[in-house]
Each structure stands twice: as C-alpha cells, then as structure tokens.
Amino acid sequence: xxxxxxxxxxxxxxxxxxxxxxxxxxxxxxxxxxxxxxxxxxxxxxxxxxxxxxxxxxxxxxxxxxxxxxxxxxxxxxxxxxxxxxxxxxxxxxxxxxxxxxxxxxxxxxxxxxxxxxxxxxxxxxxxxxxxxxxxxxxxxxxxxxxxxxxxxxxxxxxxxxxxxxxxxxxxxxxxxxxxxxxxxxxxxxxxxxxxxxxxxxxxxxxxxxxxxxxxxxxxxxxxxxxxxxxxxxxxxxxxxxxxxxxx
Amino acid sequence: xxxxxxxxxxxxxxxxxxxxxxxxxxxxxxxxxxxxxxxxxxxxxxxxxxxxxxxxxxxxxxxxxxxxxxxxxxxxxxxxxxxxxxxxxxxxxxxxxxxxxxxxxxxxxxxxxxxxxxxxxxxxxxxxxxxxxxxxxxxxxxxxxxxxxxxxxxxxxxxxxxxxxxxxxxxxxxxxxxxxxxxxxxxxxxxxxxxxxxxxxxxxxxxxxxxxxxxxxxxxxxxxxxxxxxxxxxxxxxxxxxxxxxxx
Numbered sequence: 390x391x392x393x394x395x396x397x398x399x400x401x402x403x404x405x406x407x408x409x410x411x412x413x414x415x416x417x418x419x420x421x422x423x424x425x426x427x428x429x430x431x432x433x434x435x436x437x438x439x440x441x442x443x444x445x446x447x448x449x450x451x452x453x454x455x456x457x458x459x460x461x462x463x464x465x466x467x468x469x470x471x472x473x474x475x476x477x478x479x480x481x482x483x484x485x486x487x488x489x490x491x492x493x494x495x496x497x498x499x500x501x502x503x504x505x506x507x508x509x510x511x512x513x514x515x516x517x518x519x520x521x522x523x524x525x526x527x528x529x530x531x532x533x534x535x536x537x538x539x540x541x542x543x544x545x546x547x548x549x550x551x552x553x554x555x556x557x558x559x560x561x562x563x564x565x566x567x568x569x570x571x572x573x574x575x576x577x578x579x580x581x582x583x584x585x586x587x588x589x590x591x592x593x594x595x596x597x598x599x600x601x602x603x604x605x606x607x608x609x610x611x612x613x614x615x616x617x618x619x620x621x622x623x624x625x626x627x628x629x630x631x632x633x634x635x636x637x
Numbered sequence: 638x639x640x641x642x643x644x645x646x647x648x649x650x651x652x653x654x655x656x657x658x659x660x661x662x663x664x665x666x667x668x669x670x671x672x673x674x675x676x677x678x679x680x681x682x683x684x685x686x687x688x689x690x691x692x693x694x695x696x697x698x699x700x701x702x703x704x705x706x707x708x709x710x711x712x713x714x715x716x717x718x719x720x721x722x723x724x725x726x727x728x729x730x731x732x733x734x735x736x737x738x739x740x741x742x743x744x745x746x747x748x749x750x751x752x753x754x755x756x757x758x759x760x761x762x763x764x765x766x767x768x769x770x771x772x773x774x775x776x777x778x779x780x781x782x783x784x785x786x787x788x789x790x791x792x793x794x795x796x797x798x799x800x801x802x803x804x805x806x807x808x809x810x811x812x813x814x815x816x817x818x819x820x821x822x823x824x825x826x827x828x829x830x831x832x833x834x835x836x837x838x839x840x841x842x843x844x845x846x847x848x849x850x851x852x853x854x855x856x857x858x859x860x861x862x863x864x865x866x867x868x869x870x871x872x873x874x875x876x877x878x879x880x881x882x883x884x885x
Contacts, residue, residue, distance in 0.1 A: 409680045409690075410673055410818055414809050421807055425658055432657045436716070442657075443716070467811065468684070468691070552803070558829035559669055559822040561662050563715065568658055574807040581806035 399530050400476045401434035412467040415586060423464070424573040424594075427457065427489050427502055430475045438477070440523045442563065448522050449511045454569045455484065456505040457594045460537055463499050470494040476530040483507055483516045485525070488534035501534040511565075514599065539593050542633050546611035548619060551579050553607050556600045566599040572620065572630045579608045579618045580634060591635040598627045647778050648724045649682035660715040663834060671712070672821040672842075675705070675737050675750055678723045686725070688771045690811065696770050697759045702817045703732065704753040705842045708785055711747050718742040724778040731755055731764045733773070736782035749782040759813075762847065787841050790881050794859035796867055799827050801855050804848045814847040820868065820878045827856045827866045828882060839883040846875045 411422025418426075435441035435452065442451055465471050471491060478486040484505045491500040507516040519525060554575060562568040572594060580589070600606060604622055606629055611617035616636075620629035659670025666674075683689035683700065690699055713719050719739060726734040732753045739748040755764040767773060802823060810816040820842060828837070848854060852870055854877055859865035864884075868877035 408677055409810065410676060410816055412811055413806070414811065414813060416811055419807060428658060429656055552805075555800070557800075557822075557826035558661070559667060559825045562657065563660055563662065563664055565662060570658055574805075577807045578805035 397438060398434075399528060400474055401430055401437070403430060403433075403473050405471050405473060407465050407467050407469050407471065409467060416467050417464040418466070420577040420580075420589075420592070421570050421573040423459070423491075423500065424457070424570050426473055426491065427459075427475070427504065428454070428569055430473045430489065431487055431504065431506075434475055434477075438525075438528050440525050440528075445508065445522050446511070450508050450517055450522060451511055451564050452506050453509050453564065453599070454504060454596050455507050456596065457502065457569075457592075458504075458535060458539060459500055459502040459592045459594075460535055461500055461589050461592065463493075463497070465491075465493065465499055471499065476532070477525065477528055478503075478531060478533065479529050480519060480526060483518065485519060488532070490534050501536075503533070503535045537591065539591055539633070539635070542593065542595070542631060543611060543614050543617045544631065546613040546617060548609035548621075549612050551582050551608050551610055553605055553623070556602060556604050556606070558602065560600075561602055566601055569596065571600075572596060572632075575606070575608050575620055576618055576630070576632050579610055583610055583615055584636070588637040589634050590637045592632065593634075594630060594632045596630055598622065598629050600629050645686060646682075647776060648722055649678055649685070651678060651681075651721050653719050653721060655713050655715050655717050655719065657715060664715050665712040666714070668825040668828075668837075668840070669818050669821040671707070671739075671748065672705070672818050674721055674739065675707075675723070675752065676702070676817055678721045678737065679735055679752065679754075682723055682725075686773075686776050688773050688776075693756065693770050694759070698756050698765055698770060699759055699812050700754050701757050701812065701814075701847070702752060702844050703755050704844065705750065705817075705840075706752075706783060706787060707748055707750040707840045707842075708783055709748055709837050709839065711745075713739075713741065713747055719747065724780070725773065725776055726751075726779060726781065727777055728767060728774060731766065733767060736780070738782050749784075751781070751783045785839065787839055787881070787883070790841065790843070790879060791859060791862050791865045792879065794861045794865060796857035796869075797860050799830050799856050799858055801853055801871070804850060804852050804854070806850065808848075809850055814849055817844065819848075820844060820880075823854070823856050823868055824866055824878070824880050827858055831858055831863055832884070836885040837882050838885045840880065841882075842878060842880045844878055846870065846877050848877050
C-alpha cells in the first residue's frame with residue numbers, strides 16, 4: 390500500500406516520440422495524433438491514480454470526454470522527442486477538468502490544453518455525480534495550462550455539408566461508442582477540405598452526442614466564418630460534435 | 638561513429654503496453670492496433686539501422702509495405718504489457734523481408750509475422766533495386782518468425798460489395814498515400830460485417846496499389862469462401878488490397 394501511494398504522480402510525465410502514423414503529409418504531428426497523445430496520457434494517469442475505467446467500470450460507469458480546448462504553439466515533427474504532462478485540475482458540478490502541456494525536448498511549450506470529462510452510466514448513458522464512485526478531489530492540482538479564453542462558439546450560422554461518414558467496427562472502443570480520436574479525423578478532413586494546410590492556433594472540440602456502430606454522420610462547416618465545423622447524425626438530427634478553430 | 642555502431646541492434650526489442658485506442662469493443666488489441674505495432678517497430682528499426690525514410694528519401698525513394706502475413710496465437714488485452722521483436726531477414730529480388738515476434742510479458746508468443754517491403758521512386762512510384770541506395774544485406778538475421786505456410790490466395794472467386802470508403806487527409810502519410818494501417822481498418826470492418834467477433838488464426842494482407850487523397854474504394858468479400866476480402870478502386874478498377882483470413 391505504501392509503495393502504491395509513493396508511486397502515484399499527481400502530475401503525469403511521459404517522454405514520447407512522434408510516430409510515422411501520427412504524422413501528416415507535411416511531416417508534422419496530425420490533429421488526430423495530438424488528440425491521441427492527450428487521450429492516452431489522460432487514460433494512463435487516471436488508471437494510475439486509481440479512478441480509471443478499470444476501477445469505475447465495476448460500478449457500470451465510465452469516463453467520457455466532453456470538451457477539449459487546445460492552444461497550438463508549434464506542432465512537433467516526425468521523430469521529434471516530446472514530453473507530455475497532465476493533471477486533474479478540479480471538479481465543477483458533473484464535470485472533471487484535466488489539463489495538459491506538451492513540451493519539446495528542450496522544454497519549449499508546443500501545446501497547452503484543457504479537457505472536461507463526465508462519468509456516464511454504461512446502461513442509461515446519463516452523466517452521474519462523481520463523488521458516488523470515488524474520492525478524487527484531493528488528487529487535483531490547481532494549475533491552469535490554458536490562459537487564453539477562446540471566443541464563444543458560433544452555433545447560429547448556416548451549416549453546409551462537406552462529406553458523409555459511417556461509423557464502423559474499427560472506430561468503436563471499449564465504451565461501445567466511436568472513440569474520441571475519430572472526431573478529430575473528421576474535423577481534420579473537414580478543415581483540410583476548406584482551408585488546405587492553413588496553420589491552426591486554437592481548437593475547441595465539443596463532444597455532444599455519442600456515435601454508435603453503423604451511424605451515418607454529415608460533416609458540415611459554417612460558410613459565414615469558415616471556422617466552425619459540426620457533425621450531424623443523419624438518423625435523428627442530433628449534433629455529434631461542434632468544433633471551432635482559430636488560424637495563425 | 639563507434640557509438641553509432643555499438644548502439645545498433647540487429648534485432649529490435651521494445652516493451653509496449655496495449656493502449657485504449659488500440660483496443661476493440663471486446664477489450665482486445667484490434668487488427669489495426671496490431672498492424673500499427675508492427676509498422677512502428679519496422680519504421681523505428683530501419684531508422685536506427687540507417688536505412689529508414691530519413692536516409693533513403695534523400696535519393697527521392699521510400700519504403701512501401703507490400704505484404705504482411707500474421708499468425709495470431711492470442712490477441713493481448715487492453716493494458717497488457719507486451720514486447721515486440723523485429724529484424725530484417727533477407728533480400729530477394731526487389732523485396733526486403735522483415736520478420737516480427739510479439740510476446741507477452743512472460744515470454745508467451747502472441748503473434749508471429751513476416752513482411753515484404755519495396756523501395757519505390759517517389760516520382761515514378763516504381764520499385765527500385767535496393768543495392769543502388771544502401772548496403773543492407775549484412776544487417777539481416779536469417780531466423781524465420783513464421784513457419785506456417787498459408788494457403789494460396791483465392792483470387793478467382795466472385796466478389797460481393799460490402800461498403801464504400803473515401804480516402805481523406807487524415808489517412809495520408811508522409812509517403813503521400815493512404816497509410817498501411819488504413820487497409821487494416823477496412824479489412825477489420827469487412828470481417829466484422831461478415832463474421833462478427835469470430836477469432837482469426839492467420840491473416841494475409843497484400844498491398845497491391847497505393848490509394849491517394851479523395852479516392853473511392855469498394856470493400857468486397859468472396860461469398861464462396863467468406864475468407865477473402867479485397868478493396869477495389871472505383872475510378873480505374875485496380876485492386877488496392879487483397880486479404881485472406883483463417884479462423885480458429
């Protein structure tokens with residue numbers, strides 16, 4: 390037990406190297422690759438702190454990502470050695486906040502990010518109060534990675550369809566829904582279609598509704614600002630995600 | 638220079654842990670996750686041996702994967718600690734053979750695999766003789782990971798369409814074509830559509846034609862044997878891949 394507590398890190402620290410499959414045609418870390426680095430760090434750290442999926446799924450609940458805000462200073466290149474730091478920051482209502490900093494080998498800040506997570510019941514799929522399952526608040530670190538406050542989401546514009554996607558077996562994770570990385574594939578493809586290789590300085594991704602196996606989703610963009618993108622479920626018209634980007 | 642040679646490993650050895658995003662709904666390593674583990678090991682080892690993309694791309698050529706044969710003993714589970722070993726085995730004509738063994742923490746063999754690679758000219762996209770670029774033969778290790786000889790490919794059957802896919806920005810890697818992992822997504826989705834969670838004992842993937850940005854591909858299966866799958870490019874009718882699986 391003593392070993393267990395000693396080995397816990399309130400701030401997770403991991404050295405990584407940008408992989409071939411995480412790199413775009415331009416040789417830099419892709420948006421999906423970045424989302425995977427953040428997701429893996431969050432999953433591994435929550436597991437290590439004892440409130441990950443392994444622990445809480447015993448109560449038929451699981452973590453789901455609700456929002457990700459990312460400030461992009463510089464995207465690292467293929468084979469570049471990087472370091473990811475993450476920590477749970479605070480719990481407000483039903484949401485748990487987790488922050489991230491991505492650093493170069495020399496300590497240069499590449500990205501700052503903040504995420505919001507919910508605990509959902511695996512049967513009803515409804516968010517649950519966290520204190521019912523695990524005492525987590527004492528593991529928080531109050532430091533904010535992100536100081537820039539992004540503009541409010543422009544949800545009122547007229548959206549124009551770009552392309553359709555269908556979710557398949559390889560998109561679904563242990564939670565029984567499309568993995569969070571997949572929304573980044575769709576967003577990346579939509580941004581590329583409208584803007585080609587334009588450099589992004591800030592990105593907000595809002596995960597609003599789960600997608601399940603075999604669903605068709607229309608990926609759309611806002612013609613007015615060209616910065617807002619969303620995924621709309623064809624069957625019921627619900628918004629799977631809405632995202633907004635700022636360019637350099 | 639001395640340090641460089643001392644640090645080279647003729648057999649690449651790396652410890653890994655199965656990640657959340659590499660896991661299927663059943664909690665086991667996905668086919669795509671497995672293909673990524675092999676691809677990453679091959680890329681990293683070739684880089685370390687000095688004949689990776691970084692080195693040979695100076696001559697406007699690159700490695701492309703042509704065939705992957707995988708014997709599946711047991712697929713590891715989410716969070717399971719595993720070990721990957723890989724080595725270049727031999728060069729026959731235009732093809733370089735590279736083998737792999739995936740082991741559990743206790744040394745149990747999980748997968749044996751063999752791969753064939755070509756060096757293509759990045760402009761003409763035609764295969765090139767390897768000895769024009771780099772002396773590699775002395776770095777081979779003759780040991781064969783795979784002893785099972787799979788049955789010949791059943792290419793003569795009537796194929797039936799399962800679904801269509803379009804390649805997008807997030808699928809394309811530094812070589813300017815759909816990354817090898819993507820063919821595994823398509824194969825996994827096709828197998829699931831026909832067989833659901835049936836356990837695979839052997840898998841052959843043949844990469845026959847590159848897919849570029851915006852191509853539409855029809856994923857099909859052979860009704861007669863239900864074990865052969867292919868991807869057909871809509872525009873020109875060329876076969877992107879043909880794969881064959883054996884079940885337990």
